[in-house]
Amino acid sequence: MKVSKIPGLGRFGIFIDNVDFNTLSNEEWMTIGKLHMTNLVTIIRDCNLSWENQTEWVTKFGDTRYGIRYLILKKYPGLMWHEVVGLALKGDESIDPMDTLRLRNIARMQETGPDGRHVMRVTGQRDKDGNPLGMFAEGELAWHSNESGTRTFTPGVALLGSQNMIGSSTGFLTTPDYYESVSNAFRSELDEMVLLHRFTPGKMNPGLRVEQDEVMHANMCPVDDAEMPMVMRSPGGIIGLHYSIHTVHSIKGMTKAESDAVFAEIDKELFTPKYTYDHWYQSNNDFCLFDNSITLHRRLGETKNRMCYRVQHDYSNLQDGFWQPYLTEPFMSEYIDEIKYYVALAEIKNFKLPA
Numbered sequence: 485m486k487v488s489k490i491p492g493l494g495r496f497g498i499f500i501d502n503v504d505f506n507t508l509s510n511e512e513w514m515t516i517g518k519l520h521m522t523n524l525v526t527i528i529r530d531c532n533l534s535w536e537n538q539t540e541w542v543t544k545f546g547d548t549r550y551g552i553r554y555l556i557l558k559k560y561p562g563l564m565w566h567e568v569v570g571l572a573l574k575g576d577e578s579i580d581p582m583d584t585l586r587l588r589n590i591a592r593m594q595e596t597g598p599d600g601r602h603v604m605r606v607t608g609q610r611d612k613d614g615n616p617l618g619m620f621a622e623g624e625l626a627w628h629s630n631e632s633g634t635r636t637f638t639p640g641v642a643l644l645g646s647q648n649m650i651g652s653s654t655g656f657l658t659t660p661d662y663y664e665s666v667s668n669a670f671r672s673e674l675d676e677m678v679l680l681h682r683f684t685p686g687k688m689n690p691g692l693r694v695e696q697d698e699v700m701h702a703n704m705c706p707v708d709d710a711e712m713p714m715v716m717r718s719p720g721g722i723i724g725l726h727y728s729i730h731t732v733h734s735i736k737g738m739t740k741a742e743s744d745a746v747f748a749e750i751d752k753e754l755f756t757p758k759y760t761y762d763h764w765y766q767s768n769n770d771f772c773l774f775d776n777s778i779t780l781h782r783r784l785g786e787t788k789n790r791m792c793y794r795v796q797h798d799y800s801n802l803q804d805g806f807w808q809p810y811l812t813e814p815f816m817s818e819y820i821d822e823i824k825y826y827v828a829l830a831e832i833k834n835f836k837l838p839a
Contacts (some may be wrong), residue, residue: 485512490525492761494661497525505533510544517545517802521720524779525656527763528771535644535793539601542642546798547832548601549638551631552590552702556583557829565830586702589695593618595793606643606792608691619699619794621691625783627657627755628688629776630796632728633681633705633712635819636826638796639719639807641781643772645765645792652785655762659724659778662754663715674725675811677714678736681705681728688730705731716777716809719799723811724778727754777809798835806838 490497500516520526533541539548553565560568560579572579572587579587592615594602608622631637643654663674683705685697692700716726727750734743762784763772774781776796799807810816820838827835 485516487519490527490761490763492757492759493525493656493658494759496523496658496660497656497761498523498527500526500528501530503528503531505531505537505541513541513544514802517799520773521718521775521799521802522722524658524660524718524720524722524775525761526773528773530767531769531771533644533769533771535595535603535646536597538603538642538644538793539597539795540599542795542797545640545802546800547834548795548797549830549832550703550796551634551637551706552586552699553830554636554826555702555706556587559583582698585695586698589616589699592616593699603793603795606794607790608787609789609791616693616696618791619696620689620783621693621696622787622790623689623691624785624787625781626688626730627655627728627780627782628704628730629726629728629780631704631776632726632731633683633707633710635710635712635815636822637776638798639775639777639809640797640799641774641776642795642797643774643792644794645768645770645772647768647791648789649765649768649770649792651765652783652787652790653762653764654772655760655782655784656774657755657760657780657782659727659754659759659780660722662750662759663724665753675715678711679714679727679732680734680736681710681712681731682708682733683731709733711736713810713812713815715811717807717811718775718777718779718809719803719807720775722778725750725754726778726809728780798832800834800836803836806836808838 485503486501488499490499556568569587569591572584593605595605596602605618607618609617683701714725717723734740810819
């Protein structure tokens, strides 16, 4: 196993080469996980991992977690996720029509492994009837983080390349070095800043159809003007910006014009080569692990018939204790209450809750 620095991404980001998942031990994998938590972005190049085994390896770090599952379980108390999906697929009138639309599309966008666990396809491919088989349309994806306007967002993403990857890229942007570079006065402003998030159809991926947009709406920012602090802590204890520009709308207490002026100042210094890296695939089977709290990602290049598989996950088995992403009240207390409810409702395993 060889570890080297990714160019760009400030002081973060590593490549790992010569990983054989047929012989890799659990101890070696957890070592990779701990390296990843301190580096935010880890790309395991040209590996022999298959999507059928992807979830098995990823969940050694922590259980899978998806915001839309939480929304559905809260809305239909007493039902398990698979029961609500089953009712939606049957067209049962007890399920809201919009939820039926979303759940039918999610069911179509999933691949089911031999162990019964699901992996989400990331592809623009469609079935013979023109229905989307993956989460996004073909074409570019703008800078974003997943579940960006959701208080209990999932902190980790694992993206496995599979088919027609060469000619496309997955790009990453890390925010901690920028945060540490600004003046003390502006850093104090950032520390107190609360962002209002809204979902705008087509803003992140202009080629989406309405059914895919609705999945993104529920997954990214289901409630308009959702309040999220600008500054957060990653599961590895690194402080940076939670600044997903595809849903960030304005700053609480400022007009839209005032907010846009602040965003322009940030963007000029943040979205630069020293903090970014676009990974142009040289192999179909690169495995990208990336932080979803203070790191953004995007997609460029040719995406026709491109196929990836995505798993969202926690880092609980790598943490020494409870991960608190928020640094200020009332977000800290509200997060504790909500994540306790979430973990119980979704029956998430091995999650480290506060004492």
